[in-house]
Amino acid sequence: MLKLEGIVKRYGQHLALDGVSMEVKAGRVFGLLGPNGAGKTTLIRIITRITGPDAGQVYLDGRLMTNEDVAHMGYLPEERGLYKKMKVGEQALYLAQLKGMPKAEAQKRLKNWFERWEIDGWWNKKVEELSKGMAQKVQFISTVLHAPKFLILDEPFSGFDPINAELIRNEILRLRDEGTTVMLSTHNMGSVEELCDDIGLIDKAHLVLNGSVEEIRQRYATNTFRVELTGNAVALGNALSFTGELLDAQQKNGRTVARIRLTKGMNLNKVLTQLLPAVEIHAVQEEVPRMHEIFIRAVSEQEPALVPADMTE
Amino acid sequence: MNKIALIIKREFLSRVRKPSFLIMTLLGPLLIAGGIMLIVYLGMQGSSDQHVLVVDPNGVIASKLNNADKISFFVDDAAWDDSTFKASPYTVMVRFTEEITDPTALIYYKKLPNLGAQRTIENELEKAVELLKLRRAGIDEESYRRVRKNLISNWLDIEKTDQESLEQERAGIGFFFGYFMFIFIFLYGMQVMRGVMEEKQNRVVEVLISSVRPFQLMMGKIIGIAMVGFTQFVLWIVATTLLIGIGSAVLLKDRYDPSTLANTPMTAQVQKQLGEQATAVPDVNDVKLLKAMAMLDIPVILGLFLFFFIGGYLLYSSLLAAIGSAVDSEADTQQFMMPVTLPMILALAVAQMAVYNPESPAVLWCSFIPFTSPIVMMVRVTMGNAMLWEVLLSMGLLITAFMGTTWLAGRIYRTGILMYGKKASWKELGKWLFYKG
Numbered sequence: 247m248l249k250l251e252g253i254v255k256r257y258g259q260h261l262a263l264d265g266v267s268m269e270v271k272a273g274r275v276f277g278l279l280g281p282n283g284a285g286k287t288t289l290i291r292i293i294t295r296i297t298g299p300d301a302g303q304v305y306l307d308g309r310l311m312t313n314e315d316v317a318h319m320g321y322l323p324e325e326r327g328l329y330k331k332m333k334v335g336e337q338a339l340y341l342a343q344l345k346g347m348p349k350a351e352a353q354k355r356l357k358n359w360f361e362r363w364e365i366d367g368w369w370n371k372k373v374e375e376l377s378k379g380m381a382q383k384v385q386f387i388s389t390v391l392h393a394p395k396f397l398i399l400d401e402p403f404s405g406f407d408p409i410n411a412e413l414i415r416n417e418i419l420r421l422r423d424e425g426t427t428v429m430l431s432t433h434n435m436g437s438v439e440e441l442c443d444d445i446g447l448i449d450k451a452h453l454v455l456n457g458s459v460e461e462i463r464q465r466y467a468t469n470t471f472r473v474e475l476t477g478n479a480v481a482l483g484n485a486l487s488f489t490g491e492l493l494d495a496q497q498k499n500g501r502t503v504a505r506i507r508l509t510k511g512m513n514l515n516k517v518l519t520q521l522l523p524a525v526e527i528h529a530v531q532e533e534v535p536r537m538h539e540i541f542i543r544a545v546s547e548q549e550p551a552l553v554p555a556d557m558t559e
Numbered sequence: 560m561n562k563i564a565l566i567i568k569r570e571f572l573s574r575v576r577k578p579s580f581l582i583m584t585l586l587g588p589l590l591i592a593g594g595i596m597l598i599v600y601l602g603m604q605g606s607s608d609q610h611v612l613v614v615d616p617n618g619v620i621a622s623k624l625n626n627a628d629k630i631s632f633f634v635d636d637a638a639w640d641d642s643t644f645k646a647s648p649y650t651v652m653v654r655f656t657e658e659i660t661d662p663t664a665l666i667y668y669k670k671l672p673n674l675g676a677q678r679t680i681e682n683e684l685e686k687a688v689e690l691l692k693l694r695r696a697g698i699d700e701e702s703y704r705r706v707r708k709n710l711i712s713n714w715l716d717i718e719k720t721d722q723e724s725l726e727q728e729r730a731g732i733g734f735f736f737g738y739f740m741f742i743f744i745f746l747y748g749m750q751v752m753r754g755v756m757e758e759k760q761n762r763v764v765e766v767l768i769s770s771v772r773p774f775q776l777m778m779g780k781i782i783g784i785a786m787v788g789f790t791q792f793v794l795w796i797v798a799t800t801l802l803i804g805i806g807s808a809v810l811l812k813d814r815y816d817p818s819t820l821a822n823t824p825m826t827a828q829v830q831k832q833l834g835e836q837a838t839a840v841p842d843v844n845d846v847k848l849l850k851a852m853a854m855l856d857i858p859v860i861l862g863l864f865l866f867f868f869i870g871g872y873l874l875y876s877s878l879l880a881a882i883g884s885a886v887d888s889e890a891d892t893q894q895f896m897m898p899v900t901l902p903m904i905l906a907l908a909v910a911q912m913a914v915y916n917p918e919s920p921a922v923l924w925c926s927f928i929p930f931t932s933p934i935v936m937m938v939r940v941t942m943g944n945a946m947l948w949e950v951l952l953s954m955g956l957l958i959t960a961f962m963g964t965t966w967l968a969g970r971i972y973r974t975g976i977l978m979y980g981k982k983a984s985w986k987e988l989g990k991w992l993f994y995k996g
Contacts, residue, residue, distance in 0.1 A: 258990050294769045296977070297994075321769040325979070327762030332573060343565050344770040385766070 247272035247427045248293065248396060253302035255288055262288040264451040265302070270396075270429055270444070275422050277442035277459075278431040281545055284448045286431050287324065290398055293429075294321045306396075317346045320394035324401045324431070326385050328373045334384055335369035341388040352391065359387045363413070378405050386414060390421065397421060400431045415441065435537040445537075447544055455544050459537070466540045469508040470533040471517075474501050477525030485524040489517045501528060562771045563779045570754070570783025575790065587795045592802035599807070609672050611680055612649040614639050619655045619662055620687045627679050645669070653684065660695070662688065726942050729855065730914040733941030736864050737910045737934035740871055741903060747788040748876040752892070754780050755883030755976070764976045773973035777884075778965070781876045785869075855941060863940055863950070870957040871933030874964050875899065881968035884975030885983040885991075895983075906931035913938045927953050929960030967992065 248270040255263040263285045270276040280286045291297045293304060295316050304311045328337055335356065342352035360366045363383065373381055382405045390397060399418070403411045418441060422428055430441060438445065438459070445462065447455035455462060470493065475482070479495065482504065486492055489512045493505040508517055514530070521527060535543075574580055609630045613620060616636050624632035633649070644652045650669055655662040664684050672680070693700055714726070755777070758764045767776055882895040909925040913935060916922065925931040926939050926949070936953045939945040945953075974991035975983065 257994065291977070296765070296768050297973075316769065319769070321766070323762075323765040323769070325762040325765055327766070329573070329758075329763055330761060331577075340565070340569055341766065341770070344562055344767065346770075388766070 247307065248429075249305040249308075250289075250293075251303045251305070253289065253292060253299045253304070255285075255292060255297070255299050261451050263292075263299070263448075266448065266451075266453045267302075268446045268453055268456050270427060272427050273422065273425055274443040275418065275428045275430055275441050277438045277445040278429055278448070279433075279438065279445055279455075279541060280448035285451045286448055287400070289448065290321070290323075290400060290429070290431065294319060294398065317392075318395045320389045320392065320397040322386060322389040322397075322399045322402055324404075326382075328381055328385065330372070330374040332373055333369070334371050334373060334376070337373060338384060338388050338391065342391050345392045347392050355391055356387070359391065363387070379407060379410055382406060383410065386417070390417070394426065396427050396429070398429045398431075401433070402430065403432065403434060403437060435541055438537045447541065449545050454547070455540075462540060463534050463537075466535045466543065467532065468535065469512075471506050471508070471514060472529075472531045472533055473504045473506055473521070473527060474498075474529040475504060475521070475525040475527050476501050481524040482521070485520045486517070489520050505533065563775050563782075566771065566776060566779025567783040567786065570780050571786050571790075574750075574784070574787045580787070580791070584791060584794045584798070587791075588798035588802050591795070591799050592806055595803060596806045607650075607670075609651055609676055609680070610649045611651045611653060612639065612644065612647070613653045613684075615655065617655065617657075617662075619691055620684075622687050622690045624683050624687055627683070630676060630679055632683065641667070651680065653680075660692070664688075726917065726944070727914060730917065730938055730942045732855065733938035734910055734914055736860075736868075736937045736941065737907065740868050740934055740937070741907050743788055743792070743868070744872050744875050744903065745900075747784050748872070748879045750784050750787075751781055751876045752879040752883035753889075754784065755880050755972070756886065756889065756892075759884060759887070759976050768973075768976070773976065774969040777877070777880050777969060777972050781873065781880060784876070785872060860941060864937060866954060867933035867937055867957065870929075870954075870961055874929060874933075874957070874961040875903065877961070877965040877968035881971040881975065881988075884972040885978075885988055886975075887979065891983070902928075902930035903934075906934040910934045910938045913942070917942055917944055927956055929957045932957055970994075 250269070251267050253263050253266045254261075266285075266289060278286055278289070288297070292299050295311070295313060306315050332340070338356050339349065339352055342356070343349060347355075357366075360369065365380075365383065368376065368380065368384070373384070376384070386402065389399070402414055402418070406414060415437065418428055418430070430438075432438060442459055444458050445455065446453055457465075479502070482495075482502075483492060486506065488509065490506045490508045493507055495502050495504040497503075506517065508514070514532075518527070518530070607629075611624075611630060611632045613624065613632060613634045614637075615634050616638050618636065620634050624634065626632060639647075639652065644667065651672065652667040654665045654667070656665065664681075666680070671677075690700065693703055758767070758776075764776075771779075878899050882892055882899070885895070886892050906925060909921055909931060912919060913922040917939065922935060922939065926936040926945065932953045936945065936950065940950060970992050971988055974994050975988075
């Protein structure tokens with residue numbers, strides 16, 4: 247769907263993006279992650295053609311992107327706002343018309359959305375009379391009203407209560423299922439895990455991590471397993487002597503929950519073979535790192551090129 | 560293009576629909592017309608009755624002093640001291656200094672009469688003293704009146720001897736155009752700046768420029784606000800004219816309606832004065848102004864006015880838009896405002912100079928420099944002393960300049976509106992010019 251090649255952008259002396267190449271696959275939710283000031287917003291502004299790159303190309307569906315393509319994009323910026331004195335309906339209509347929608351069509355679709363979200367009563371209210379969350383809802387509708395093929399959402403959940411955040415979450419998933427490609431930039435790692443199919447992590451102007459969520463979590467897996475067992479602690483220690491390391495053990499409902507990290511080159515089968523004679527095993531589960539940990543580890547890495555697939559620490 | 564139209568429409572409608580626009584539209588003419596009517600009304604309202612005591616022991620007053628409306632004279636050849644005057648019912652006391660040939664009048668008052676009354680009193684005294692001097696010099700009064708007539712002088716351009724030049728009057732008309740431009744550019748240019756700042760502070764701007772080009776947004780705003788200004792001014796002119804028409808009809812009806820005049824008992828003096836006024840030729844200056852207007856080629860002047868006006872507005876409002884985009888709050892605008900407002904004030908000063916000294920080099924140069932040319936060239940054109948090539952050069956320079964400033968402003972604008980928290984300096988603005996779009 248969208249392909250970036252060697253994007254470079256500098257502001258004076260400051261290098262905002264340094265050779266970023268990545269791909270956003272059609273019909274999926276792509277999470278654009280990164281610490282503050284990493285260059286995410288700059289990258290988004292280049293994709294939305296608000297600003298141009300100093301070097302590199304943006305391709306859409308295999309051809310160079312043009313200004314006309316912006317009409318098929320929806321962009322919800324992190325810094326967003328509406329004209330305070332304008333009426334909600336008029337404002338949404340104005341934004342839709344700027345996107346190139348005919349007025350009648352925009353009106354029809356807006357009515358539809360307002361009914362679906364049960365906010366018909368807001369049409370003639372001024373924006374300044376709305377609460378922050380209400381204004382955000384209007385903003386979201388304005389972003390997706392023209393049914394964009396490519397949707398960019400920058401921190402879409404900020405300012406929403408959990409109920410409305412859920413509403414937005416479901417809309418994003420519904421849009422994805424209808425074929426919209428979504429780029430989601432957020433610091434909320436929980437929603438990354440819930441929503442994103444792929445991620446790209448930008449740090450200090452470089453893309454440091456890119457791939458599907460599943461693949462990356464596997465890549466960051468530390469070969470650690472959570473084993474629920476009953477039996478002698480000493481026997482457990484002995485049994486693990488060559489195959490793994492006991493990280494910690496907790497008592498829970500009369501059972502021991504032991505976190506075991508396998509020694510390099512070992513697999514779960516071998517460890518279990520050792521353990522079976524010594525203790526009684528009730529359950530085994532692999533510990534997959536949360537996006538939160540992956541984020542912190544990837545960013546704290548000094549050299550992005552050195553991020554290994556089989557990191558042990 | 561379609562998008563610019565949408566932006567213009569929004570900028571226009573959102574301002575015209577504001578209650579403040581309606582209030583200003585109604586209040587503006589009321590204030591202007593009210594102000595004018597108030598001046599007229601106050602001018603007509605004579606002050607309280609003046610009883611003027613003329614102390615004249617030396618016989619300076621040779622003829623009878625004519626009583627005017629609400630002013631009555633009493634001549635006494637006895638000396639009065641101050642305290643007696645204070646205790647008397649007289650409101651004004653006149654004493655003459657001792658010089659026999661050229662006496663000075665010392666006029667004491669309890670409460671200062673209004674200007675009109677002061678003039679009337681002075682005139683009456685002067686006439687009386689003049690008569691005294693004539694008699695002393697042995698000049699016949701009749702022949703003196705014949706001789707003492709103002710010299711009428713006309714300045715004629717040797718190239719166009721068939722008509723008076725009337726340069727001053729024409730310059731006055733040009734200056735009026737210039738002043739109008741100044742007010743409009745200042746008023747609505749500032750609105751452009753505020754509008755840009757509002758969009759930036761609202762954070763609505765990033766949503767907008769993901770749909771339209773920043774340049775379109777800027778131009779849409781500039782044009783939309785100009786249309787608000789035109790609408791407002793047209794409404795003001797229409798409403799003010801109407802109000803003054805109605806107001807003067809109501810206020811002046813009683814005064815100058817001949818039927819009421821005939822019924823009012825009046826002194827012969829007042830009737831005579833009124834008669835004189837009715838038959839008298841209008842003030843010389845009024846005639847000259849009308850003549851000057853008639854001399855101007857109205858369509859050409861209006862066309863040029865429109866051109867210089869729009870050019871000047873585009874030039875300044877684009878710069879103001881750039882300033883609005885570069886700052887985070889109104890307080891930060893100060894350092895950038897000075898260089899923009901200064902040329903405008905300079906233009907007005909030079910235009911004023913052009914009225915009295917049209918050939919000065921400052922006037923010449925300022926009529927070419929685009930930042931001052933709209934106002935100054937307008938004055939030169941109405942005065943009729945600008946050559947065709949000068950006007951064309953000035954127009955060409957203005958076009959080049961406003962294309963330059965809108966381009967420049969566009970580059971600052973598209974970077975500025977997305978910059979938050981960064982304190983803009985001149986150096987910073989310079990850097991923004993070279994960021995790749």
